[in-house]
Amino acid sequence: MSQTHFQAAPAKINLALHITRRREDGYHDLESLIVFADVADELEAVPAPGDSLTITGPFARGLSSGETNLVLRAVAAFRARWPGAVDTGLALTLHKSLPVAAGIGGGSADAAAALRLMAGLSRQPTPIAELSALAAQLGADVPACLLSRPLVARGIGEILAPLPEFPLCHIVLVNPMVPLATADVFRRLRAHDNYPLPALPTPLTRPAQLGIWLAETRNDLEPPAIKLVPLIGDLVQRLRAAPGCILARMSGSGATVFGLFGSSTQAHQAASDLRQASPDHWVAAAPLIVP
Ligand SMILES: C[C@](O)(CO)[C@H](O)COP(=O)(O)OP(=O)(O)OC[C@H]1O[C@@H](n2ccc(N)nc2=O)[C@H](O)[C@@H]1O
Numbered sequence: 001m002s003q004t005h006f007q008a009a010p011a012k013i014n015l016a017l018h019i020t021r022r023r024e025d026g027y028h029d030l031e032s033l034i035v036f037a038d039v040a041d042e043l044e045a046v047p048a049p050g051d052s053l054t055i056t057g058p059f060a061r062g063l064s065s066g067e068t069n070l071v072l073r074a075v076a077a078f079r080a081r082w083p084g085a086v087d088t089g090l091a092l093t094l095h096k097s098l099p100v101a102a103g104i105g106g107g108s109a110d111a112a113a114a115l116r117l118m119a120g121l122s123r124q125p126t127p128i129a130e131l132s133a134l135a136a137q138l139g140a141d142v143p144a145c146l147l148s149r150p151l152v153a154r155g156i157g158e159i160l161a162p163l164p165e166f167p168l169c170h171i172v173l174v175n176p177m178v179p180l181a182t183a184d185v186f187r188r189l190r191a192h193d194n195y196p197l198p199a200l201p202t203p204l205t206r207p208a209q210l211g212i213w214l215a216e217t218r219n220d221l222e223p224p225a226i227k228l229v230p231l232i233g234d235l236v237q238r239l240r241a242a243p244g245c246i247l248a249r250m251s252g253s254g255a256t257v258f259g260l261f262g263s264s265t266q267a268h269q270a271a272s273d274l275r276q277a278s279p280d281h282w283v284a285a286a287p288l289i290v291p
Pocket residue numbers: 014017026027028029030032103108138139140141142155156157182183186252253
């Protein structure tokens with residue numbers, strides 16, 4: 001192994017997120033339609049005597065590059081599960097383009113990218129089911145991020161049903177640069193036994209079809225998150241008013257809000273309007289990653 005190895009860590013978006021039960025262990029069962037956008041952190045690795053991590057990019061500041069970082073935790077977990085499978089240390093560089101604690105799974109995507117990178121370098125097989133079980137130990141969103149394609153997640157996020165097809169949509173992401181801890185939002189949730197997701201239409205190939213289905217769904221974490229950060233509600237309203245916006249909603253536990261569009265031009269126009277109105281917010285426009 002001599003050359004540099006890369007893995008992208010794309011942003012996760014919960015198009016719909018229903019919380020169906022509070023479990024004995026304090027976690028919550030959920031049902032979520034999860035997609036990924038073509039906006040990503042990037043992980044790079046070169047062989048080295050030992051494992052190390054350097055973080056660069058717009059959101060590197062304040063993020064520890066020590067052993068608590070999810071990238072190094074994922075590498076250590078992989079080495080413990082498959083000792084000797086990757087027989088060199090790695091000098092890792094994470095280019096952090098996604099805001100942290102933002103509801104778009106940045107840390108989870110980084111952990112998943114690290115697991116994919118290790119699996120790619122492994123001299124022995126690392127079956128996807130076992131890799132996914134390892135991912136679940138790192139965080140509820142990590143198994144979904146391992147696949148990085150449209151899917152329905154159940155359980156606490158570890159039971160995954162990838163979708164065979166998905167309409168090519170465009171997404172606008174806006175984050176007010178207020179970090180929101182997932183556990184704080186769950187703690188504020190009042191109703192824990194919400195109804196499950198309705199059945200998805202088959203085939204699911206047109207953005208308008210997806211829009212009709214999404215209108216029957218929710219993000220149950222949006223009301224408690226708005227209580228913590230009222231600005232989230234304003235951002236949803238602003239995106240909803242943008243021409244061509246099929247749906248505007250918060251992703252995950254927030255505070256990032258997304259707008260879903262059928263047209264790339266309209267998505268880029270909405271993003272440009274948001275940037276102009278709120279230059280201090282993080283705004284991105286990108287196509288979804290579809291099968
Ligand atoms: C809300 C989602 O973003 C939806 O995709 C994810 O389920 C959260 O995934 P994550 O950030 O990887 O979450 P973790 O790091 O595993 O959990 C953070 C905290 O959120 C709460 N948590 C998380 C996931 C879940 N299904 N139920 C929970 O109650 C727990 O208090 C947990 O201690």
